[in-house]
Amino acid sequence: xxxxxxxxxxxxxxxxxxxxxxxxxxxxxxxxxxxxxxxxxxxxxxxxxxxxxxxxxxxxxxxxxxxxxxxxxxxxxxxxxxxxxxxxxxxxxxxxxxxxxxxxxxxxxxxxxxxxxxxxxxxxxxxxxxxxxxxxxxxxxxxxxxxxxxxxxxxxxxxxxxxxxxxxxxxxxxxxxxxxxxxxxxxxxxxxxxxxxxxxxxxxxxxxxxxxxxxxxxxxxxxxxxxxxxxxxxxxxxxxxxxxxxxxxxxxxxxxxxxxxxxxxxxxxxxxxxxx
Amino acid sequence: xxxxxxxxxxxxxxxxxxxxxxxxxxxxxxxxxxxxxxxxxxxxxxxxxxxxxxxxxxxxxxxxxxxxxxxxxxxxxxxxxxxxxxxxxxxxxxxxxxxxxxxxxxxxxxxxxxxxxxxxxxxxxxxxxxxxxxxxxxxxxxxxxxxxxxxxxxxxxxxxxxxxxxxxxxxxxxxxxxxxxxxxxxxxxxxxxxxxxxxxxxxxxxxxxxxxxxxxxxxxxxxxxxxxxxxxxxxxxxxxxxxxxxxxxxxxxxxxxxxxxxxxxxxxxxxxxxxxxxxxxxxxxxxxxxxxxxxxxxxxxxxxxxxxxxxx
Numbered sequence: 001x002x003x004x005x006x007x008x009x010x011x012x013x014x015x016x017x018x019x020x021x022x023x024x025x026x027x028x029x030x031x032x033x034x035x036x037x038x039x040x041x042x043x044x045x046x047x048x049x050x051x052x053x054x055x056x057x058x059x060x061x062x063x064x065x066x067x068x069x070x071x072x073x074x075x076x077x078x079x080x081x082x083x084x085x086x087x088x089x090x091x092x093x094x095x096x097x098x099x100x101x102x103x104x105x106x107x108x109x110x111x112x113x114x115x116x117x118x119x120x121x122x123x124x125x126x127x128x129x130x131x132x133x134x135x136x137x138x139x140x141x142x143x144x145x146x147x148x149x150x151x152x153x154x155x156x157x158x159x160x161x162x163x164x165x166x167x168x169x170x171x172x173x174x175x176x177x178x179x180x181x182x183x184x185x186x187x188x189x190x191x192x193x194x195x196x197x198x199x200x201x202x203x204x205x206x207x208x209x210x211x212x213x214x215x216x217x218x219x220x221x222x223x224x225x226x227x228x229x230x231x232x233x234x235x236x237x238x239x240x241x242x243x244x245x246x247x248x249x250x251x252x253x254x255x256x257x258x259x260x261x262x263x264x265x266x267x268x269x270x271x272x273x274x275x276x
Numbered sequence: 277x278x279x280x281x282x283x284x285x286x287x288x289x290x291x292x293x294x295x296x297x298x299x300x301x302x303x304x305x306x307x308x309x310x311x312x313x314x315x316x317x318x319x320x321x322x323x324x325x326x327x328x329x330x331x332x333x334x335x336x337x338x339x340x341x342x343x344x345x346x347x348x349x350x351x352x353x354x355x356x357x358x359x360x361x362x363x364x365x366x367x368x369x370x371x372x373x374x375x376x377x378x379x380x381x382x383x384x385x386x387x388x389x390x391x392x393x394x395x396x397x398x399x400x401x402x403x404x405x406x407x408x409x410x411x412x413x414x415x416x417x418x419x420x421x422x423x424x425x426x427x428x429x430x431x432x433x434x435x436x437x438x439x440x441x442x443x444x445x446x447x448x449x450x451x452x453x454x455x456x457x458x459x460x461x462x463x464x465x466x467x468x469x470x471x472x473x474x475x476x477x478x479x480x481x482x483x484x485x486x487x488x489x490x491x492x493x494x495x496x497x498x499x500x501x502x503x504x505x506x507x508x509x510x511x512x513x514x515x516x517x518x519x520x521x522x523x524x525x526x527x528x529x530x531x532x533x534x535x536x537x538x539x540x541x542x543x544x545x546x547x548x549x550x551x552x553x554x555x556x557x558x559x560x561x562x563x564x565x566x567x568x569x570x571x572x573x574x575x576x577x578x579x580x581x582x583x584x585x586x587x588x
Contacts, residue, residue, distance in 0.1 A: 012383035077311030104573035106510025116325035198411025201512035
């Protein structure tokens, strides 16, 4: 019985690993043949062999840049407030509870929020900016939680030493705590964005187009992103589109992998400096 | 006796600078508070958008009809507005997914927490985390182009291309790391003394795990399950790609079904004018979805908090 149970639990893990392997293998098998320079630099088309992922890559780039500019300061700011400025009040606990709940709200509901608030009420239309706001709100709880963890990990002795030297709270935070927590915060941000890159549902809701034969030039322009473009191709019945969808997936996974590798590199680099 | 002279109470430069510093500190504190308040604004925003548009919908379609009618055809000429088919689709795929992720996730967590040698754990745990990081469009693609044809060729030749089973199975694989990770945390939090006491009484490892660790970690594991259910309920891309596009009130996994989330995607892809009844169905269905996921999420969070206090 003992060995049986041991084997049972091991097989559960093995099933997961095998599923991953099969998935990646299948994608590679279907998508690698069509992954060429022409694919990376063309616009979508009615014909699978001419279609490309250029617009989706540009859209993803735009979206992530705009989202980062907005979410990183606000998310880290909220984490700073929760960790350093008001840790024990009922109000802070309410905010923590709200953030925990917001983290569990499905992406598509954020899409509804974006549709009603940014696209319609604020009149931003279906542009990249509306998308950035929507995805920004989606990612906000994750950034706050990650930054909070990083801030909490900073030893209290550092803070107390700084206060003892007569520093104001902001001086302690900006010159001692934040630099110490920076590797953790950066890693958390990058991981939060790894999730954001793969989000399709909220963007479809706010109107990310599925056929975009142009590059967005202003934040109000219509756009598409990698996951939405892939979704569009998968939904078409022609076999050719199914295959280039796999190529698109490979591009998406490579982007994700690079992002995660970058996060790991960042963490290693900054951790070497902050040794105590 | 020495006379000590006080400094003249003139506008001293240091005193002025101290006032400025205080203002700056308070301004920064306020700014950071405003960042935290974004969470309140977001919550309010979600509730207001959902409610305001749903109110418009429910003025035209009474709630009773929404809940009890058995067909969902708001885009056809003859409009029916019963949420039951969409809800059935959502529940069916979620059930299948949890049927995969629940047992397998718990078993995997058991292996990682209780059996795995350190070297194996260092390789296997990140591998499972990779599963969690794969975008759901990719899973949807896999379900449609690999799992479904495989099932049709080997097990269910009469099944259609779009079916709840393929989507549900793949969703289960996607959620498995979440269940595994949270359950593993729960099991690792069980104090070593409990295990050691069991070993001292002569128990073998599987007995320790099944009769001591898992019951002790039970609330954490339950929380993991609730949170995973909420995740499955809200999942969109896998079901939009692989489960089907026709609402059907059925619990047969071999049939094509449409979930609440897939319906919302379908409507958004079409040409739906703002303010029309079809547009409002988006929000009515969205509200129903939000209520469901919020319930399970809140339950999961509450169980986690209660459990954390027990070990203080």
